[in-house]
Amino acid sequence: MSVLARFVARRCLQALPLLLVVSMLVFLLIHAAPGGPLAIYLANPNVRPADIERLRRALGLDRPLWQQYWTWLWAFAHGDWGYSFSDGRPVAVRIVERLPATLELVAVSLTCALALTMPAGILAAVRRGGWFDRAVAIASGAGVSLPAFWFGLLLQMIFAVGLGWLPSSGRTTPGGGDVVDHVQHLLLPTTVLAIVLASGWSRYLRGSMLETLAQPFIVSVRARGLSASRVVLRHALRNALGPLIALVTVDAALLVSGAVVTESVFAWPGLGSLFTEALARRDYTVLMALLMLSAAAVVAFNVVADFAHALVDPRVPVS
Amino acid sequence: MRLPAIVIVCLVAAALAAPIVAPYTPDRIELSVRREAPSAAHLFGTDELGRDVFSRVIYGARVSLAVGLFSAAVAGASGVAIGGIAGYIGGATDAVLMRATDGMLAIPRLPLLMIAAVVLQPSIPWLIVLIGLAGWMETARVVRAEFRALRGKGFVENARAAGASHARVLLRHLLPNAAQAVAVSLTLAVARGILLESALSFFGVGVRPPAASWGNMLYQAQAALATEPWLAIAPGAFILLTTVSVSLIGDRLAGTRRGMF
Numbered sequence: 235m236s237v238l239a240r241f242v243a244r245r246c247l248q249a250l251p252l253l254l255v256v257s258m259l260v261f262l263l264i265h266a267a268p269g270g271p272l273a274i275y276l277a278n279p280n281v282r283p284a285d286i287e288r289l290r291r292a293l294g295l296d297r298p299l300w301q302q303y304w305t306w307l308w309a310f311a312h313g314d315w316g317y318s319f320s321d322g323r324p325v326a327v328r329i330v331e332r333l334p335a336t337l338e339l340v341a342v343s344l345t346c347a348l349a350l351t352m353p354a355g356i357l358a359a360v361r362r363g364g365w366f367d368r369a370v371a372i373a374s375g376a377g378v379s380l381p382a383f384w385f386g387l388l389l390q391m392i393f394a395v396g397l398g399w400l401p402s403s404g405r406t407t408p409g410g411g412d413v414v415d416h417v418q419h420l421l422l423p424t425t426v427l428a429i430v431l432a433s434g435w436s437r438y439l440r441g442s443m444l445e446t447l448a449q450p451f452i453v454s455v456r457a458r459g460l461s462a463s464r465v466v467l468r469h470a471l472r473n474a475l476g477p478l479i480a481l482v483t484v485d486a487a488l489l490v491s492g493a494v495v496t497e498s499v500f501a502w503p504g505l506g507s508l509f510t511e512a513l514a515r516r517d518y519t520v521l522m523a524l525l526m527l528s529a530a531a532v533v534a535f536n537v538v539a540d541f542a543h544a545l546v547d548p549r550v551p552v553s
Numbered sequence: 554m555r556l557p558a559i560v561i562v563c564l565v566a567a568a569l570a571a572p573i574v575a576p577y578t579p580d581r582i583e584l585s586v587r588r589e590a591p592s593a594a595h596l597f598g599t600d601e602l603g604r605d606v607f608s609r610v611i612y613g614a615r616v617s618l619a620v621g622l623f624s625a626a627v628a629g630a631s632g633v634a635i636g637g638i639a640g641y642i643g644g645a646t647d648a649v650l651m652r653a654t655d656g657m658l659a660i661p662r663l664p665l666l667m668i669a670a671v672v673l674q675p676s677i678p679w680l681i682v683l684i685g686l687a688g689w690m691e692t693a694r695v696v697r698a699e700f701r702a703l704r705g706k707g708f709v710e711n712a713r714a715a716g717a718s719h720a721r722v723l724l725r726h727l728l729p730n731a732a733q734a735v736a737v738s739l740t741l742a743v744a745r746g747i748l749l750e751s752a753l754s755f756f757g758v759g760v761r762p763p764a765a766s767w768g769n770m771l772y773q774a775q776a777a778l779a780t781e782p783w784l785a786i787a788p789g790a791f792i793l794l795t796t797v798s799v800s801l802i803g804d805r806l807a808g809t810r811r812g813m814f
Contacts, residue, residue: 255656263665266672375804379796381748383755384771384789387778395779488661495663495752510756513667521668525660532659 242537249533256529257310261303264518310526316519320512325523328508335405336504339497340489342420343427348482350432355439355478359447360466370436377433382426386499389422403501423500427493431485438481442474449473476543483542487535488528557798557805564795568614577605579612579765588781598783600773609765610787616766617792620681621747621799627685628742632692633735637723639693640700651697654690662687663752670758680759684749692738699731733806740803744796751792767792 275281275289290296294305309316315325358370394402400418401407407415446452447470456465490505497506505524512520567574582602591598597606639650666687669675675683703709704727712726728735747767753759754768755775762769767788774784 252652252656252659255653256660259656259660260668263669263672375800376793376797379744379748379793379800381751381755381771381789381792381796383752384785384792387771387775387785387789391778391782391785395782494661494667498756509664509667513671513756513758516671521664525664525668528661528664529656529659532661 238541241541245537245540249537252533253526253529257307257526258303260522260525261306264522265299265302310523315523318512318520319517320515320520325519328520329505329523329527332503332505332508335502336490336493336497336506339420339423339427339493339502339504340486343424343431343489343493344482344486346424346428347431347435350428351435351439351478354432355436356443356466356471358436358440359443362444367440370440374433374437377429378437380430380433382430382495383499385429386422386426386496389425390499393422403499405503423493423496423502426496426499427489434485435478435481439474439478442477443470446470446474472546476547479542479546480536480539483535483539484532487531490528490531490535557801560794560798561802564614564791564798565618567611568618571611571615574611577608579609580604580763581608588777591783597787598781600781600784601777606770606784606787609770610767610791613765613767613770613788614791616677616760616764617747617750617768618795620677620684620750620760620766621743621795623681624684624688624746624750625739625742627682628688628746629692629735629739631686632689632738633696633728635689636693636696637700637728640697641704641719641723641727643701643704647697650693654693657687657690663749666749666753667756667758670753677760677764680750680753684746687749688742688745691741692735695734695738696731699734700727703727703730737803737807740799740806744799744803747792747796747799 275286294302306316313326315329317323318325318328321328354370354374358367361367390402393400400421402422405416405419407419411419447466452465452470455469456462460469493502493504494506494509496502497504498510501507508520509524511517512524576596582604583599584602587599588601597610599605600609635650635654639647666683669683669687670680673679673683700723709722709726712722717726750759750766751768751771754766755772757769757772760766760769762773770788771785774781774788777784
């Protein structure tokens with residue numbers, strides 16, 4: 235077996251207990267609802283107590299909790315994610331149909347965020363204490379403290395309501411639109427995500443660049459006559475990149491599972507707004523599947539991050 | 554550190570003295586002045602029931618600041634306990650606790666809290682506990698790292714040899730050495746707690762109306778963006794002011810940016 239295959243296999247095995255713990259937590263949380271999952275029927279005058287009792291037995295809710303958990307876990311692991319409480323369709327279908335919108339938003343936002351982070355983080359570190367460093371510090375300090383939903387509301391207020399330049403929500407104009415229409419819809423949600431992400435990342439990159447630039451090998455390669463830009467980009471950046479990769483991948487994983495806030499504010503029809511819709515309707519099957527999915531995504535992306543770190547830094551062992 | 558600290562002290566003071574600072578009571582409904590733009594009588598305008606937005610922001614500060622500060626205390630205490638035990642004992646205990654930490658970090662925080670808030674319908678004190686319990690992991694990691702580095706040092710052995718109990722070594726000898734790291738993680742937890750409360754309330758599952766919090770004021774403002782933009786500006790600006798101040802204090806404590814403010 236190749237090194238890579240062994241690495242992936244071992245990391246996946248290590249991730250199993252973690253996912254089990256997550257699944258227990260999610261399961262217990264939903265069963266902690268007063269009255270259980272059938273609580274919604276309690277207030278309905280058309281549903282008699284006898285009916286609720288019958289439903290409880292039919293759905294297996296009268297069995298011991300560990301049995302219910304086991305049945306759910308077994309089915310979940312085999313791809314049977316159950317049916318949505320709100321429209322009766324399979325949960326997997328509902329998730330798959332929302333996936334493209336989320337992937338599109340995430341891919342564009344991550345690219346924009348990286349395009350902001352790299353120059354900002356590197357230049358701030360190289361020109362430490364200068365005006366650019368201060369500007370980045372203020373902008374990113376505000377960015378990490380910014381409530382994403384408020385930032386979204388402000389952008390809507392200015393560019394959609396006030397100036398009327400951009401649509402305030404959705405993925406396309408109803409009835410479908412051309413590429414320009416599509417890009418216009420993408421602009422505001424992407425701005426929110428990219429700025430929030432880039433603020434955190436550039437502070438991080440600046441810090442790890444400063445740490446690397448202070449090391450003796452930087453002086454030594456500079457003394458050997460390499461140009462300043464080559465030292466910064468080839469030698470320092472490569473060493474400083476490792477921690478950033480870890481951060482970016484975890485953020486990416488969290489986004490794939492749905493940029494809940496941003497998608498909801500802009501009514502972007504992805505996994506994030508599926509989550510808030512399911513939340514409003516107490517659609518527990520959908521909520522559980524989404525939460526499990528995002529935990530799995532974080533675990534999987536972490537494996538990728540470790541591998542990528544080993545690629546940019548040969549000293550890091552693939553283990 | 555001075556300016557951000559002054560801002561926080563002023564905000565806390567205003568929140569505590571809300572009945573004196575606020576010109577109106579937060580739930581005083583005055584239908585003759587509904588949806589009024591900011592003016593001398595109503596600094597931040599009024600909402601759809603004629604309630605004074607400025608007064609509601611001041612009273613809302615009580616909720617938002619309390620949630621931020623107390624949830625950070627819950628997060629800090631559980632983080633120090635879990636990280637401290639893991640770092641001091643090591644071995645299997647450490648492995649189990651750190652896997653649990655990884656597990657919690659793998660679940661997206663806001664969605665988990667949103668589900669918990671919908672299921673449990675928490676009152677404000679319970680909301681504080683929930684937000685705190687969703688935020689101990691960072692502190693635990695930092696404390697564990699510090700304790701692991703310190704537990705083999707001579708002064709720990711010395712204290713043990715002099716007859717100090719494990720609890721005493723943990724609290725009196727190790728914890729003070731990790732104080733700076735803990736303080737930094739606490740400031741982050743305060744900012745995060747305020748943001749989480751406002752996000753939960755913004756989605757209608759946190760602090761429930763008619764009580765005012767900065768988050769649920771934004772929830773109400775969302776419906777009237779086109780006609781009454783002032784409803785959205787003030788509460789959001791106060792959230793930002795608070796979180797920026799708190800994280801500047803944190804930066805200063807961490808020693809990463811000196812002399813900026």
